[in-house]
Amino acid sequence: xxxxxxxxxxxxxxxxxxxxxxxxxxxxxxxxxxxxxxxxxxxxxxxxxxxxxxxxxxxxxxxxxxxxxxxxxxxxxxxxxxxxxxxxxxxxxxxxxxxxxxxxxxxxxxxxxxxxxxxxxxxxxxxxxxxxxxxxxxxxxxxxxxxxxxxxxxxxxxxxxxxxxxxxxxxxxxxxxxxxxxxxxxxxxxxxxxxxxxxxxxxxxxxxxxxxxxxxxxxxxxxxxxxxxxxxxxxxxxxxxxxxxxxxxxxxxxxxxxxxxxxxxxxxxxxxxxxxxxxxxxxxxxxxxxxxxxxxxxxxxxxxxxxxxxxxxxxxxxxxxxxxxxxxxxxxxxxxxxxxxxxxxxxxxxxxxxxxxxxxxxxxxxxxxxxxxxxxxxxxxxxxxxxxxxxxxxxxxxxxxxxxxxxxxxxxxxxxxxxxxxxxxxxxxxxxxxxxxxxxxxxxxxxxxxxxxxxxxxxxxxxxxxxxxxxxxxxxxxxxxxxxxxxxxxxxxxxxxxxxxxxxxxxxxxxxxxxxxxxxxxxxxxxxxxxxxxxxxxxxxxxxxxxxxxxxxxxxxxxxxxxxxxxxxxxxxxxxxxxxxxxx
RNA sequence: GCCGCUGUGGCUAAGGGGUAUAGCGACGCCUUGGUAAGGCGUAGGUCGUGGGUCCAAUUCCCAUCAGCGGCUCCA
Numbered sequence: 182x183x184x185x186x187x188x189x190x191x192x193x194x195x196x197x198x199x200x201x202x203x204x205x206x207x208x209x210x211x212x213x214x215x216x217x218x219x220x221x222x223x224x225x226x227x228x229x230x231x232x233x234x235x236x237x238x239x240x241x242x243x244x245x246x247x248x249x250x251x252x253x254x255x256x257x258x259x260x261x262x263x264x265x266x267x268x269x270x271x272x273x274x275x276x277x278x279x280x281x282x283x284x285x286x287x288x289x290x291x292x293x294x295x296x297x298x299x300x301x302x303x304x305x306x307x308x309x310x311x312x313x314x315x316x317x318x319x320x321x322x323x324x325x326x327x328x329x330x331x332x333x334x335x336x337x338x339x340x341x342x343x344x345x346x347x348x349x350x351x352x353x354x355x356x357x358x359x360x361x362x363x364x365x366x367x368x369x370x371x372x373x374x375x376x377x378x379x380x381x382x383x384x385x386x387x388x389x390x391x392x393x394x395x396x397x398x399x400x401x402x403x404x405x406x407x408x409x410x411x412x413x414x415x416x417x418x419x420x421x422x423x424x425x426x427x428x429x430x431x432x433x434x435x436x437x438x439x440x441x442x443x444x445x446x447x448x449x450x451x452x453x454x455x456x457x458x459x460x461x462x463x464x465x466x467x468x469x470x471x472x473x474x475x476x477x478x479x480x481x482x483x484x485x486x487x488x489x490x491x492x493x494x495x496x497x498x499x500x501x502x503x504x505x506x507x508x509x510x511x512x513x514x515x516x517x518x519x520x521x522x523x524x525x526x527x528x529x530x531x532x533x534x535x536x537x538x539x540x541x542x543x544x545x546x547x548x549x550x551x552x553x554x555x556x557x558x559x560x561x562x563x564x565x566x567x568x569x570x571x572x573x574x575x576x577x578x579x580x581x582x583x584x585x586x587x588x589x590x591x592x593x594x595x596x597x598x599x600x601x602x603x604x605x606x607x608x609x610x611x612x613x614x615x616x617x618x619x620x621x622x623x624x625x626x627x628x629x630x631x632x633x634x635x636x637x638x639x640x641x642x643x644x645x646x647x648x649x650x651x652x653x654x655x656x657x658x659x660x661x662x663x664x665x666x667x668x669x670x671x672x673x674x675x676x677x678x679x680x681x682x683x684x685x686x687x688x689x690x691x692x693x694x695x696x697x698x699x700x701x702x703x704x705x706x707x708x709x710x711x712x713x714x715x716x717x718x719x720x721x722x723x724x725x726x727x728x729x730x731x732x733x734x735x736x737x738x739x740x741x742x743x744x745x746x747x748x749x750x751x752x753x754x755x756x757x758x759x760x761x762x763x764x765x
Numbered sequence: 766g767c768c769g770c771u772g773u774g775g776c777u778a779a780g781g782g783g784u785a786u787a788g789c790g791a792c793g794c795c796u797u798g799g800u801a802a803g804g805c806g807u808a809g810g811u812c813g814u815g816g817g818u819c820c821a822a823u824u825c826c827c828a829u830c831a832g833c834g835g836c837u838c839c840a
Contacts, residue, residue: 233835241768241769242769243769244769244770328834329769329770329834329835330768330769330770330834330835331768331769331834331835331836332767332768332769332835332836333768333835333836333837334767334768334836334837337836337837338837339766339767339836339837339838343767343768343836344768344836345768345769346768346835346836348834348835374832374833378776379776385832386831387813387830387831387832390830390831390832445838445839490840492839492840494838494839495766495767495837495838495839496766496831497766497767497768497835497836497837497838498766498837498838498839499832500833503840504838504839504840505840508840510840586839595840606839606840607839607840608840609840610840641840643840644840645840647840648840649840673800675797675798675799675800676797676798676799677797677798678797703796703797703798704798704802704803705796705797705798705799705802705803706798706799706800707798707799707800707801707802707803708798708801708802708803709800710799710800710801711800711801711802712801712802713801714800714801715801721800723799723800724799725798725799726799727799736799736800738800742800742801744800
């Protein structure tokens with residue numbers, strides 16, 4: 182597709198969808214200004230799967246307005262306006278925008294480099310400050326839909342005014358648009374909050390907003406993950422510990438958490454003393470390090486802990502299991518010498534990759550640097566950041582830099598996973614910390630017999646077991662692999678005549694350690710199969726008179742609807758036991 | 766926390782100023798049935814919570830709590 186660039190040239194564009202969507206956002210802004218004169222424009226970019234435009238409109242938009250705006254947009258597309266571009270000198274551009282009352286646009290121009298030409302795009306009566314490129318005519322926006330209205334702060338700063346953002350999407354064809362909308366509908370069915378309820382995995386109640394309850398089936402899944410976690414950590418020479426959930430405020434003052442994190446901390450009073458519910462596990466781990474003196478020969482010391490932390494997250498940020506107020510971190514604190522940093526971090530990156538690959542997750546990596554609210558010297562931060570960058574290079578990992586998003590005590594490498602509709606969630610993280618060891622004055626004895634300061638690495642793989650389970654649920658759409666399936670086999674009797682045989686088979690499965698459920702209800706086999714399908718159980722055993730008379734065989738139906746035919750019961754048991762122990 | 770929307774039996778929804786409907790599910794009876802829903806019947810809600818307006822509110826208004834979509838923030 183050809184596009185109009187801000188230098189006035191027309192050429193083949195690199196990203197057709199982006200051009201269509203960006204033009205769609207202009208068409209939306211034009212419709213808004215036609216229907217609601219006086220509405221001010223902020224910004225309106227194309228995004229991953231659509232576009233949005235931020236407006237400042239007196240009284241905001243009502244949901245019905247989306248229909249009216251869509252209708253007006255269709256008109257504008259039908260008018261097939263030609264897009265034109267022109268530039269203005271800085272002062273003239275500011276004057277022009279000011280005369281139109283576009284205060285936000287004036288601010289945008291004022292922030293552009295002094296000597297940059299200020300480009301505008303025009304379609305019919307509508308003119309917008311814009312760097313382009315755009316479609317040549319508005320008819321390029323033939324397949325679009327407005328999706329939602331949301332609040333958004335001007336320039337993403339919560340101290341600024343909240344504007345109204347209208348989200349929409351656009352495609353090159355109606356078919357592509359419909360396919361996208363259908364995909365969104367399908368994704369809703371995989372939402373972990375819905376599946377969590379339907380499959381009886383977890384529940385979040387009004388009595389504890391953000392504090393999830395794990396139901397029996399969810400607990401089986403969680404424990405399977407934890408067993409896997411424990412095995413890995415034994416293999417990798419970690420030492421498991423457990424530290425208290427509530428510790429004295431003085432500890433949190435010493436660690437710096439009170440200064441930098443108190444808004445997120447819950448407190449309680451014990452015998453007139455203030456105690457804090459731990460929002461992180463590091464101070465606890467450090468205290469265990471200090472119990473004994475350590476030699477350089479012991480390092481690296483890798484402590485690990487399934488730590489249940491509580492954080493007061495703001496109410497509007499809670500989201501199913503993905504964002505909660507109490508969660509289990511598969512935490513680890515590793516004490517190393519400066520020379521060991523690169524090898525240790527490289528090892529962790531590989532371990533994280535091993536775990537994510539096991540589930541077939543795609544992930545992307547970010548390097549988060551020093552935030553404004555932080556502690557420690559510039560030199561420490563530089564050394565720590567360099568250490569992480571070196572490890573990333575050694576591993577050959579691609580990453581993006583997330584400026585100012587590090588922890589208050591150190592920079593971090595973050596691993597992000599995607600949910601069913603493409604939102605990403607930070608799960609794994611590796612943080613390099615020079616501060617805690619100083620604050621707690623921990624040391625090891627070196628070859629010279631002198632005390633030296635170890636460096637501390639904080640890291641998680643799942644991140645939070647809760648969030649990881651949320652991602653797992655959506656990734657598998659509830660059809661978990663056998664080893665984490667809450668129920669692995671459902672035993673279904675065809676009629677009352679085979680209740681006994683079904684019970685016998687069930688007992689044998691159970692004795693073999695297989696998680697099974699027996700359905701000996703007085704229902705037809707089709708009904709029992711339907712229910713087992715909805716529960717997304719990997720294997721169903723259909724047991725009727727044929728199987729019962731033989732006494733050693735079972736008929737296996739798989740979750741995907743295929744009929745695996747008859748097998749000897751012993752062979753079936755061996756197969757499931759193997760799948761479970763191989764974790765597939 | 767901020768902006769907008771939502772809140773009816775376990776779930777999904779309908780309704781609407783004069784104490785509320787359906788389907789699924791649950792339970793009971795009949796049916797003994799071979800790979801995604803056999804039939805009949807029964808129970809279950811006072812409409813998130815608290816105020817207010819009104820002869821009367823679940824239905825209107827206010828507040829509050831929770832959820833949803835975003836923003837900000839974060840594992």
